[in-house]
Amino acid sequence: MPLQPPDIEDRIVLSRYPMLPQGSQHIRNVLNENGVTVADLIEAPWLEEVRTRGRLRLLESVMHKDGVDDSTTVDLSSDAGKMTETLSFLHAMLVVCASFDERLLSRWIEGEASRADGLFGRDSSNFTIICSSFLSDIKSENGGEEIYWVPIADFIELCPKISGSYWRLANRPVEGGWVRMDPASGENSRERTSRLLKERVRSYLDATCRERMEKMTEEFAAQFSEAVERITGVLALRVKEEMPVSAAVREDWPPCFESAISELNQGVNVNHVGRVFLASFSKAIGHTQEQTCGFFSGAPDYNPDTTSYQVSHIYEGDYTPNGCASLKTNARCPVQVGDDRLCDQEWLTHPLKYIRAKQRRRYSENGGTETTG
Numbered sequence: 149m150p151l152q153p154p155d156i157e158d159r160i161v162l163s164r165y166p167m168l169p170q171g172s173q174h175i176r177n178v179l180n181e182n183g184v185t186v187a188d189l190i191e192a193p194w195l196e197e198v199r200t201r202g203r204l205r206l207l208e209s210v211m212h213k214d215g216v217d218d219s220t221t222v223d224l225s226s227d228a229g230k231m232t233e234t235l236s237f238l239h240a241m242l243v244v245c246a247s248f249d250e251r252l253l254s255r256w257i258e259g260e261a262s263r264a265d266g267l268f269g270r271d272s273s274n275f276t277i278i279c280s281s282f283l284s285d286i287k288s289e290n291g292g293e294e295i296y297w298v299p300i301a302d303f304i305e306l307c308p309k310i311s312g313s314y315w316r317l318a319n320r321p322v323e324g325g326w327v328r329m330d331p332a333s334g335e336n337s338r339e340r341t342s343r344l345l346k347e348r349v350r351s352y353l354d355a356t357c358r359e360r361m362e363k364m365t366e367e368f369a370a371q372f373s374e375a376v377e378r379i380t381g382v383l384a385l386r387v388k389e390e391m392p393v394s395a396a397v398r399e400d401w402p403p404c405f406e407s408a409i410s411e412l413n414q415g416v417n418v419n420h421v422g423r424v425f426l427a428s429f430s431k432a433i434g435h436t437q438e439q440t441c442g443f444f445s446g447a448p449d450y451n452p453d454t455t456s457y458q459v460s461h462i463y464e465g466d467y468t469p470n471g472c473a474s475l476k477t478n479a480r481c482p483v484q485v486g487d488d489r490l491c492d493q494e495w496l497t498h499p500l501k502y503i504r505a506k507q508r509r510r511y512s513e514n515g516g517t518e519t520t521g
């Protein structure tokens with residue numbers, strides 16, 4: 149990021165994007181101009197709208213499985229609207245920091261970064277100065293449709309964090325140290341570039357919050373205890389509902405997945421359906437491509453380059469692991485009736501349900517407090 153981001157005079161822009169590097173000074177200015185203290189932000193009746201908006205930002209982040217709503221009904225043309233949008237961001241961030249909860253921090257950052265991604269991609273008027281706030285440089289060309297170019301150093305730093313073949317440098321046109329951001333996947337060049345900016349926003353907010361948390365005293369954090377308790381309660385319910393399979397440990401693996409790995413380790417030539425299932429299921433439960441490739445190392449026809457290419461194809465595609473019926477049809481279900489009580493259940497129609505059931509059982513047995521990883 150630039151050591152000195154460009155000045156932004158438009159207070160509407162600063163209020164809409166408090167996650168910009170210039171946003172911290174803007175927040176301080178809004179607090180001073182309106183005589184708002186932390187105590188006011190927590191309980192002053194005249195700032196109830198700010199707190200309500202802040203709670204909404206937090207709730208959207210916690211519940212953002214299907215995307216964050218980046219629209220806002222706040223009127224930014226008024227001074228009150230600009231203050232509400234700016235201080236609601238601050239209120240939400242203080243609640244997150246006061247929680248000292250890694251899961252909440254991660255969810256909120258992802259939510260705000262997703263919101264920024266959507267807003268940036270639609271803001272043609274301010275996009276250049278937004279880019280100049282997060283990238284070392286930016287340029288564009290207009291040949292009927294505006295195309296953006298980003299410095300290769302920025303692209304190389306940010307692209308590994310984004311999945312998909314588009315984000316591999318070998319697939320992007322490069323000229324004189326600049327990478328061209330062509331339209332793709334239904335997005336124009338500005339929206340593709342905005343996806344890179346999302347990674348900058350994410351890392352910037354993470355660093356900012358962790359710095360605040362290091363400086364935050366217990367007395368200060370205690371002032372937000374009510375708000376923290378409310379949002380962490382919602383988060384706990386959401387986590388229980390989702391039972392994220394990315395937290396799966398080996399004891400949770402269904403027999404079909406365990407069997408495919410075991411057979412490959414023994415040099416058995418697992419059929420095509422079994423191999424695709426192994427890779428797609430491994431992706432679904434949060435394994436890296438490298439981990440998944442490692443499962444195939446014992447195969448009789450193992451070739452590192454071929455395996456890496458095929459696994460990468462599955463990770464970049466919209467592959468869903470086969471369900472139980474398909475696995476049985478293709479001789480990839482190793483379970484007979486009575487072998488596994490869970491597999492005998494009528495509702496158990498997909499291996500992912502197996503993992504969620506195992507996690508739900510362990511979660512309940514531990515009073516809803518255990519996290520796995």
